[in-house]
Amino acid sequence: MRTPRENKDQPSVYLKTYGCQMNERDSEQVLRQLQDRGYRAAGSEKEADVILLNTCSVRDLAEQKALRKMVNLRALRKKNPGVVLGFLGCMAQRRGGALEKEMTGLDLVVGTQKFHRVPELVEQARQARLGGRPGFWAEVAEEEGSESTIREHVLTPRQVTAFVSVMQGCDMHCSFCIVPTTRGQERSRLMAEIVAEVRGLVGQGIREVTLLGQIVNLYGRRMPIREGKSAFVQLLEQLNQLEGLDRIRFTSPHPRGMKADLIGCYGRLEKLCEHLHLPVQSGSDRILKQMGRGYTAEQYRRIVDQVRQTCPEIGLTTDVIVGYPGETEADFEATRKLMEEVDFDNGFIFRYSPREGTRATKETGTPVPEKVKEERNQELLLLLTRRAEAKAQKRVGNLVEILVEGPSKTNQSRLTGRTRQNRPVVFEGGERHRGQLLQVRITASTGFTDYADPSILD
Ligand code: SF4
Numbered sequence: 303m304r305t306p307r308e309n310k311d312q313p314s315v316y317l318k319t320y321g322c323q324m325n326e327r328d329s330e331q332v333l334r335q336l337q338d339r340g341y342r343a344a345g346s347e348k349e350a351d352v353i354l355l356n357t358c359s360v361r362d363l364a365e366q367k368a369l370r371k372m373v374n375l376r377a378l379r380k381k382n383p384g385v386v387l388g389f390l391g392c393m394a395q396r397r398g399g400a401l402e403k404e405m406t407g408l409d410l411v412v413g414t415q416k417f418h419r420v421p422e423l424v425e426q427a428r429q430a431r432l433g434g435r436p437g438f439w440a441e442v443a444e445e446e447g448s449e450s451t452i453r454e455h456v457l458t459p460r461q462v463t464a465f466v467s468v469m470q471g472c473d474m475h476c477s478f479c480i481v482p483t484t485r486g487q488e489r490s491r492l493m494a495e496i497v498a499e500v501r502g503l504v505g506q507g508i509r510e511v512t513l514l515g516q517i518v519n520l521y522g523r524r525m526p527i528r529e530g531k532s533a534f535v536q537l538l539e540q541l542n543q544l545e546g547l548d549r550i551r552f553t554s555p556h557p558r559g560m561k562a563d564l565i566g567c568y569g570r571l572e573k574l575c576e577h578l579h580l581p582v583q584s585g586s587d588r589i590l591k592q593m594g595r596g597y598t599a600e601q602y603r604r605i606v607d608q609v610r611q612t613c614p615e616i617g618l619t620t621d622v623i624v625g626y627p628g629e630t631e632a633d634f635e636a637t638r639k640l641m642e643e644v645d646f647d648n649g650f651i652f653r654y655s656p657r658e659g660t661r662a663t664k665e666t667g668t669p670v671p672e673k674v675k676e677e678r679n680q681e682l683l684l685l686l687t688r689r690a691e692a693k694a695q696k697r698v699g700n701l702v703e704i705l706v707e708g709p710s711k712t713n714q715s716r717l718t719g720r721t722r723q724n725r726p727v728v729f730e731g732g733e734r735h736r737g738q739l740l741q742v743r744i745t746a747s748t749g750f751t752d753y754a755d756p757s758i759l760d
Contacts, residue, residue, distance in 0.1 A: 312342040313428070316350035320368055321358025323553065324485075324514050325391055327452060327465045329356045332390065332420050334454045339421045347375060352386040352424050354410070357393035359480050361655045365393045369405065376407050386427045388412065390420065392484035396659070399440035413442030414470070414485050418451035449489040453499050462509045462737040463707055468496050468537070469515040469522075474556060476583075477594050477661040478623065478654060481516055490515075490522045493533065497540050500547065507737065510549035510575075510705055511541070518552045519559035535563045542571040548739055549705060549722065550574050554581060554621075557597045560605045568613035576613050577724035580605070581621035585640030586633035589626050592665065599640050606644050617647045617723025622682060625654040625675030628667020634678050641685055647723065648690065648750055651682045690749030697744050697752060702727065704742055704754075706735045721752075729754040 315336050319329040332354065333343060344350035353375055358364040368389065378385055388410030389401060395413035402408060409427035412420055423439045430437045449470040457464070469490040472482050500511050515521055522533025531539070541550050550573045557580060567574050580602075584590050587598045609616055622637060641649070653675040656663045704719030704727045711718070717731040719740065728751060729742060742754035 309342070312340055313351040314344035314349060315341045315352040315354065315424075316344040316347045317354045317356065318347075318371070319356045320364055321356075321360060321392065323465055323512070324467065324516070325356050325358060327467050327514055328391065328414070328417050330456050330465075331452045331454055332356070332417050334456045335418065335421045336424065337456065339425070341421075341424075348378065350385065351382075352388070352428065353378075354388045354390055354420070354424075356391040357389055359392035359396050359484050359657070362657070363655070365397075368393055372405055372408070376405075379407065384428070384432045386410065386424060386431055388424070388427070390417065392480070395442050395484045396480065398442045399438075402438045402440065407436075409436065409438060411438075411440040411442065415443070415445045415448035416441040418448070444486055450491050450495060453491075453495065455503065457503075457506055457508070460507070460708070460736050462507060462705060464503050464508045464511055465514050466496060466499055466503070466511050467491070467514045468518060472516040474517060474558075474596070475594060475661070477592060477665065478626065478657065480657045480660055483659050485516060488517070488520070488523075490525070490533070493522065493525075493537050493540065496537060497544070500541055501544055504544060504546040509547065509737070509739070510551065511547065513537075513550070513552040515552075516554065517556040517559060519555035519564055523559075531563045532559075532561065534559070535567060538564075538567055538571055538574060542573045547573060551577060551724065553579050555579070557582070557595075557602055557605055560609070562608070565605075565608050565612050568609065568616065575722040575724065576615050577617040577619070577722065578609060579619045579621075579724075582640065582644075583621060583623050584626065584629075584633065585637035586629070587636075589629055589633050589637075592628070592662075592667070593623075593626065594661070599636065603640070603644065615723070617721075617725060618644065619724070620644075620646050620649045621652065622649060623652050623654050624678040624682065625670035625672075626667070627654070627662060627665040627669055629654075629670050638682065638685065641682060645689055646686065647693070647725070649682070649686050651679050651686075653679050687749060694747035694749045694752070697747055700744050701741055702744060702752075704740055706731065706738050706740060708736055725750075725752060727752045727754050730756045 317329050317333050319325050347353050355368050357368045386409045390412045394411045401411050410423055419441050452467040471486040471488045473488045475482050519534050525533035582602050585599045702721045706719040710716040710728045716728050718728050744752045745755040746753040
């Protein structure tokens with residue numbers, strides 16, 4: 303259902319999201335549930351009756367940001383004593399009820415398997431606060447079937463892309479990662495549920511879906527293999543048959559799940575976009591082993607070769623961590639060399655930051671000084687930028703297909719869309735172009751963003 307008509311008499315909610323696409327998706331579900339309960343989306347925190355922060359725990363910095371924000375929000379009580387304040391998501395899950403003491407005046411703490419309980423808890427907290435007897439509610443237990451509660455959407459007019467959550471949690475336990483603690487064990491949704499959700503979205507004008515999961519290509523790994531195909535491949539095949547759907551994407555896969563059946567989907571399933579975001583994290587086998595990633599640099603390269611043989615036009619991006627405890631110059635050199643050889647189209651480089659509760663904090667390796675982490679970070683960013691600029695020149699003049707999503711974030715008078723390789727393209731177009739699949743000719747590029755000339759559009 304597109305965003306329902308709202309009026310000022312309804313209680314309002316302001317939802318701020320930190321972190322990843324999965325958090326964005328959970329926030330959308332929470333907002334939809336509250337709208338179904340008669341709440342309207344507040345334009346700003348100042349006018350809201352309920353303020354919820356959906357938090358991230360991937361780094362301590364992310365948690366500190368949300369905590370600082372909540373300290374500032376408490377000041378709103380001077381003007382609006384009835385305002386309900388709550389934490390949702392990963393930090394709420396990790397810190398739980400202890401947040402009541404850390405953050406006096408807090409009403410709610412709701413973990414990653416209880417998003418479906420938010421409307422009820424918000425109502426209780428609001429009635430208590432309006433009745434002058436504020437209380438505190440913390441819901442962070444695990445709940446069977448919670449993965450199937452993230453299934454509704456809040457679509458805006460002319461929206462053509464949507465995220466679809468297919469699984470929650472992760473059983474990989476990489477040494478540096480807090481996700482298994484905050485998101486719990488791996489739980490995959492039923493395939494029929496996901497296909498029905500996507501069919502419903504297509505019925506509302508959505509043309510592209512991105513399937514979400516912490517290790518999305520290991521979706522349904524306890525479901526039966528059929529004709530040699532994993533559950534994830536079976537799901538992709540079913541979605542590929544959906545009339546009206548033009549594009550399928552997925553994030554974030556794990557190299558351990560890049561088997562021949564999935565690699566073979568590129569080129570075979572016409573709606574599967576030619577883009578793969580495949581986190582490598584390091585190019586050093588010694589560090590990969592300590593991280594518990596479950597593959598070697600050579601195995602990663604082999605996957606990339608197979609993908610490129612199957613789909614030469616693939617857009618390849620990755621995640622890399624620099625400064626893992628004990629990372630030597632030689633380890634870093636192995637990472638730099640792998641990135642050069644694989645020649646990624648783009649990547650996210652993270653400086654290692656210790657997460658309490660992860661195995662890596664118990665690592666004996668010598669901590670890498672922040673200055674060295676920063677140098678290594680900059681060196682890899684420079685490598686990516688140089689490669690991107692070099693490849694960009696070869697794209698100028700090419701005709702590419704884009705799905706026009708809407709105004710460009712940096713310049714509202716321009717429109718933006720993405721190629722099947724997930725590269726943003728900006729052009730001067732009109733309202734009639736929104737939501738369209740267009741063939742455009744690239745006229746310029748910064749390396750990571752391409753520009754197209756409108757005169758070539760029609
Ligand atoms: S696979 Fe990803 S989400 Fe899972 S533990 Fe490793 S880094 Fe974290």
